[in-house]
Amino acid sequence: MKLERLINLADFESAARKRLPRPVFDVIAGGAGDETTLDWNSSAFSRIRLHPRSLVDIREIDLATTILGTKTSMPILLDPAGYQRMAHRDAELAVARAAGAAGTVFALSTVSSYQLEDVSRVASGPKWFQLYLPPGDRGPEKILGRAAAAGFDALCLTVDTPTKALRERDTRNKFSVPLSVTPHLVAQTAMRPRWAVDFVRGGVGRGTFGFNKKVLSMNDAGNALSSALRPVTPEEIRLVRRLWDGPLVIKGVLRADQCETFLNLGADALVVSNHGGRQLDTAVSTVEALPRIVDIVRGRAEVYLDGGIRRGTDVVKAVALGARAVLIGRPYLYGLAVGGEAGVRRVLEILYDETENAMGLLGARRLCDLDRSFVTLPHEGWTDTPCSH
Template sequence: MELERLLNLADVERAARRRLPAPVFDVIAGGAGDELTISANSLAFDEIKLRPRNLVDIAEVDTSTTVLGQRVSMPVLLGPAGYQRMAHRDAELAVARTAGKAGTAFALSTVSSYKLEDVAAEATGPKWFQLYFPPGGRSPEKVIRRAASAGFDALCVTIDTPTKGLRERDSRSNFSVPLRISPKLLAQTAIRPSWALDFVRGGVGRGTLGFNRKVLSMKEAGNALSSALRPVTEDDIRLVRELWDGPLVIKGVLRGDQAARLVDLGADGIVVSNHGGRQLDTATSTIEALPDVVEAVAGRTEVYLDGGVRRGTDVAKALALGARAVLIGRPYLYGLAVGGEAGVRRVLDIMQDETENALGLLGYTSVAEVERSCVVLPHERWRTPLQAVVAAVD
């Protein structure tokens, strides 16, 4: 496939759907319950309208910014996602290489398909390590020390997985890790030989990091992750803060009061996230939750957003509402499935081009210039004329 023919992220998703067996595509695309939160994440962006300013020279638009003090080429980062071997045999290795070449940051999941040291060796740009707590109440000290030794720049603790989400697509397809050979999967792979060949070439039994120094089998890692799904407490955050000297990011926040408390506990960054709609269905969309979190932290920490970002205009809206940057997940996994490293790069190129276009059309020449006045939230469209005048004067 000629990747240049994929003009937007929807094109990339459709191409991935054609290439991947249905059970594999569903585990990437699916969410919890009726998947209303997945839809809400995107629809909430659509409800926000843009107000461009004109009479501005936009001959040069700079999409670069800083994240935790490090320069990135765009306010679009690659968020953590586990079991990437299902999409492509190069998995996280390809993602790390691509992020570095594109000049942006990526986050490696605890349940990576490759050892964190091997992935870190491929990275030339900012890299975060996303932490799930080990099963059985064990201390995360070992894996945190490994991440530090491997040179990861930030630690990202996910706090919204106290138990598993009800992912009905996976139940219906009888999905399991490792992939269970079923009549449905055999039928799907028979008509998708390119995916099957790639999977075999990567090693059918290829393991994943899990929580230990050894590479676990996919089954062992899946069991380890399931047993690790537990509430993260304030004491856990305090422990991690003691063990980790670098920037600490907390992912999975939808409430301003919780975000403020996490800053008190030592968080250097907050990711407004509902786990891509994969945990609690009908949870608040992330762009709706963003202003509350930004207001609550009051500039004491950087705030990021993930969930539903599919266009450069979405990036602009998040920036206007106070996000430092956004993280994407499913889109780059679709790109990985379609074209490996080149597919991930195509996704990043699309996002950078669209973000540059959106900023320019809004009348901004840099990310730093984006301001709240360029967006209109749904409730603001119903103001009376007098209310609008008063707001403008204020």
């Protein structure tokens, strides 16, 4: 498929649906329960109205910003996402290269398909390591030491997976990690021969995602997944803060009344996130939660948002409401599935161009120009917020 024919992120989702076996597509696209929160994440953006400003010279528009002190080309970052090997054999290696080429941040999941050292070596841009705390009484010292030695710039600790989520698509598909060869998967794979060839070329034997020892074994992946399903306590965050010298990002924040606690525990940034609608169904959408969190934090930490970003107008709405940047997950995974590294780069290019266009039409030359005067929230007023970009 020629990537230039895909002109928006919805095109990539449609193309990925055609390429991936149904169980694999569903594990990427699906959410918890009735997938109400999954829908709300996107629909909430459509209910926010924009107020463009005229009489502005917008011949030069600058999307650059800084993330934890590091300059990036855009306020669009790549969320951590596990098991990317299911989408494409190059998996996180391709995504890290694409992010570096675009000049933005890539976050590597604990449940990566490739060893963190190998991903770090190909990442030319800013890189974060996302941490799920090890299960049981095992401490995070070893994995944090490896991440630090590999040169990761920041640590992203996920706090919103205290127990297993009810994802009914996966239940119906009998999907599990390690990936089980079920009759349903075999039937779907037979109808997706290009995916099957890609998966086999990457290696599926000997109980691993690939024959290369640098690729995690499927059993390791399953064990890592089990570690994600546990509550995180304040004491454990204090331990992580003591062990990690770099910036600490807390991901999975929805309540403004908990922000003070996270700041006191040493957080340098917060990600307003409901795990892409994949945990508690009917949880509040992220853009609805964002303004209160920004108001409570008051610039003492950087605030980011993920969930539901599908257009450049979504990006400018989030920034206008106080987010320093947004993170995307599913869109770049669709790009990865369709075109590998080139597909991820194309997704970022589209979102960059849409954001630049939206800023021009709004009358904003820099991210700093965006404030709440540019948006109206449903049934609410709006106020200006200080420039923090």
